[in-house]
Amino acid sequence: MYVMMYSNIKPEELDLRLFSVSPQTVYAPIAVEDKESTEKKRKEAKDSVKDVYTLKTEYAQNRVDLAGSIFDFILEVNDELAESEEQETWTAEEQLAEKQKILKEKLPQNIEKSLSDETFNRLLQANHEELKIAKDAVVTAVHNVMKDRITVNDVESKKQQVQNQLIYTNVSNELKKAMYNVAQFAIIPNVVYDPIKTEENRRQAVERVEPVRIKQGQILVEEGQLITTDIYRQLKLVGLLDRSHSVxxxxxxxxxxxxxxxxxxxxxxxxxxxxxxxxxxxxxxxxxxxxxxxxxxxxxxxxxxxxxxxxxxxxxxxxxxxxxxxxxxxxxxxxxxxxxxxxxxxxxxxxxxxxxxxxxxxxxxxxxxxxxxxxxxxxxxxxxxxxxxxxxxxxxxxxxxxxxxxxxxxxxxxxxxxxxxxxxxxxxxxxxxxxxxxxxxxxxxxxLIELSNPNHPLLRKILTETPGTYHHSVMVANLSDSACEAIGANGLLARVGAYYHDIGKTRRPRYFIENQLGGKNPHDKLPPEVSKNIIIAHATEGAEILRRHKLPKEIVDIAEQHHGTTLLKYFYHKALEQTDQKILEKEYRYPGPKPQTKEAAVVGIADSVEAAVRSLTNPTPEKIESLVRSIIKDRLQDEQFNECDITLKELDLVTTSLCETLNGIFHSRIEYPELKKEKVKEHAGN
Missing domain, CATH: 1.10.1760 (Arp2/3 complex 21 kDa subunit ARPC3)
Structure with a gap:
């Protein structure tokens, strides 16, 4: 397996150098993420997000209030000086100087430093009515301009815009100049940079970027194409340039x-x-x-x-x-x-x-x-x-x-x-x-199916020479097949083995009861030791016949082992009755070997059971079960199953299966009414 598939997964060795021309089209052998390209795309996405600026609507009112407060300070200074009795004796210059002094004390430093003294002088020199007109005009103009978005780049244009709105104010030109300065001082950017929102947008842009992946089978470089730095990096990324990953x-x-x-x-x-x-x-x-x-x-x-x-x-x-x-x-x-x-x-x-x-x-x-x-x-x-x-x-x-x-x-x-x-x-x-x-x-x-064909020469030999044995073998085959299937053994092997297990009986058919057809039993005239030898020989001779015809070893083993080393009780007891000499039990036992497989053990049990049940005069389910259990118990006590891996649980299943099959064979038959009438007529005629 390894050798056959080795060449199909072995990494291709490529001699590719930077800025050389590729001699062949190279495909990506694996799928991998191009982290460098991914990071590059993410950086581009992040940089493409513009800064976020937020419009501060409160700035408009603040700057309107600021511009108005400047005029209020001027009006307040003028009112304070008007109430002073000393001012009547002062010259215009002295009055202006006093106003400037009072104004600087009132004005915040940021306003004082932002506007020139010339602007303040112009405002201080204006009368009350002009200041009121100027204040209203400046406040209105600042409000109109500040309500729009004003960026840093827009400030100068907006200052010009507010000046244009004040051109037609009905005041002196000197006061207009002061109005321009105050209004332009009030105009500032009202769009402020929002770092939190900007960072959130950039993070979302980065998350939307899908990882760049080199797909399996993707063309990295075509034949005749120059291997650039980026292509070389991708070749290295998929491992085509790294020999350490080839293993x-x-x-x-x-x-x-x-x-x-x-x-x-x-x-x-x-x-x-x-x-x-x-x-x-x-x-x-x-x-x-x-x-x-x-x-x-x-x-x-x-x-x-x-x-x-x-x-x-x-x-x-x-x-x-x-x-x-x-x-x-x-x-x-x-x-x-x-x-x-x-x-x-x-x-x-x-x-x-x-x-x-x-x-x-x-x-x-x-x-x-x-x-x-x-x-x-x-x-x-x-x-x-x-x-x-x-x-x-x-x-x-x-x-x-x-x-x-x-x-x-x-x-x-x-x-x-x-x-x-x-x-x-x-x-x-x-x-x-x-x-x-x-x-x-x-x-x-x-x-096995071929060996079970009735036209097989050995099966035809059994059928023609020993028809009783053939019928017995078929019955044993049916019993063995169902019993082996019940315990998970090879039922077909047991069936075929049962067909051939008594092939040895074809040597001396008349010496086996199922082939005597009601005739005299030749064993009645033979001494028990001779009868014993004839009966025992059918197992060994049957195995020899099967070997000579080159049947599979499993079939031969079943024929040789189906009796194991069981005792021929009938002839053993007959020998004991006919002589006073000591007779060894082992001389009346089959030579074995004992069953080595479950199939051989089941065929041996079925062989004994079928013969025993056939001898019952009136078989009932109870008698059949008692007989089957007795036979299996005898074989257990005789240690006939010691050399095969059949268990007590399986033997119980074999018992159940054999009883079911035998009950189906020897069930009570229903006598039909027509047959009863004919029998009545026959009895009446007699």
Whole structure:
């Protein structure tokens, strides 16, 4: 797995230098955030936000009040001096000087320093009526101008505007000049910089900037393009220039491989029987399928579009399902789909080809599920056709999900691939199956079905030479199959093993009661030791016959082990009655070995149970259950199950299953009215 996928994830080594010309088009192997570009965009967004200025509406009234207060101070000074008796003897200069002195004492320093003495002199020299007119005009003009937005840049123009509004005031020119100065002094910016609002707007602008990301598969530099500083930085960012990061994908692939192999190993640890041979078989099947995928992936490099749709991955599911187990086949389908998604990636835009991975998974699962109830070898080709149909549906679904234009040529191309994949999977399975079965001695489901065919030479031999044994074997097969299914064992193996378990009786058919058909029993004239040897021989001779005809080892083992080392009680007690000499019990026991598998143990129980129940004169459910439990109890006490992994709970389930099957066979039959009338007539006639 690792070797096959290594080249598909190995980072491409590029010799790219700053300010050199790129020899090829380079794509981003991964998706990554370009933090430097992100910060640059955020700075640009922040700088693009203008400063926020807030209009202070209260400034207009404050400046109006300020301008009015200046005139009020002038009027107040004039009134104070008018009330003084000394002023009548003063000259005009002395009066002006006194007014200036009083005004400076009243005026705040900021106003005093902002306006010139000449302005104050002009105001002080104006009469009361002119000052009232001037005050009203200045206050009105300042209010009109200050109610609008005034920035720092607008101050000079606004001062000119307020002056223009005062030109036509009906006062002396000297007073007008003073009015201009007072009004212009009152005009200030009323729009103030708001640092909190400005910072909030800048923060929001920065948050609206999406991170700059280099997308996987994005073209970083085209063939023949100059590698600029920015391009070089992006190449370094995605790791194409940093050799230290080239080992990361390899470590990731190793981790993924270990995880997938762990699933398989966990399965084989649970099934310890023949695990080494089965594991070797699994490895070979898996290697064949993944090698086929790798070979097909080479065509992808010569621009064959979506060659992964042609991969016969379903053959892996079919082979593993037939040769090993359905559960393992499902696990393998998932693993092969993951491997296929890596093997058939384009090496540019993505590491995993999700579409091909889904296609391979559904195709392989379809194969496994189709064979879940279909065991005949002839069904493999039908499975291939079913896989082809599923493949076409999956391909169509993928194309619709992509929401692209459905071209008839493209649909035909992909459809042919899907059909070919299913057919190839079936052909590959049919071609490889005999080699695996022969090379590993695999007793597959298909092989068991073939062995259960009544036309098999050995089954025909049993039927023609020992018809009673054949009927007995069929009954044992039915009992064993249902009992093994109840405990999770291989019911089909038990059924087929039961068909052949008494093949040894074909050597001397007349010496077994089911084949005597009411005739004399030859054992009546034989000494018990001879009868014992004939009966015991049917197990060992049957195993020899099966080996000579090259039947699978599992079938041979059932024939050899179904009696274990049980005692031939009838002939043992007969021997004890006929002689006073000491007779060893082991001489009248089967040679064994004891059952090694659950299937062999169940067939042995069913064999004894069927023969015992058949001897009952009036079998009832209670008698049947009592007999079955007695037989199993005897075998337990005789330690016949010590060498197989069957549990007491499973033996209880076997008891229940055998009783149910036997009750169905020996149930009471309803006598129909017509039959009763005929019997009455017969009795009347007699």
């Amino acid at each position: 990361q994908p390899l470590i990731g692939l190793l981790m993924l491989t270990i995880i997938m192999i762990s699933f398989v190993m966990h399965y084989f640890r649970e099934r310890s029987t023949n695990s080494d041979r089965s594991l070797l078989l699994y490895v070979i099947v898996f290697t064949v399928i993944i090698s086929v995928m790798k070979i097909l992936s080479f065509f992808h490099e010569i621009q064959v579009s979506e060659i992964g749709f042609l991969a016969p991955v379903a053959a892996g599911g079919l082979l593993i399902r037939i040769l090993l187990n359905e559960r393992l086949a499902v696990i393998s389908s998932i693993i092969l789909a993951v491997c296929g998604s890596i093997i058939f990636n384009d090496g540019v835009t993505t590491v995993f080809n999700v579409y091909v991975g889904i296609y391979l998974l559904v195709s392989s699962l379809a194969a496994v599920l189709f064979l879940s109830q279909q065991h005949r070898r002839s069904k493999i080709l039908q499975a291939g056709l079913f896989i082809s149909l599923v493949n076409i549906m999956v391909i169509l679904a993928i194309l619709l999900i992509k929401n692209g234009q459905l071209d008839s040529v493209e649909l035909s191309y992909y459809g042919m691939m899907g059909i070919a994949s299913g057919v190839l999977a079936a052909v590959l399975t049919i071609g490889l199956l005999p080699f695996f079965e022969a090379g590993f001695g695999i007793l597959s489901t298909m092989k």
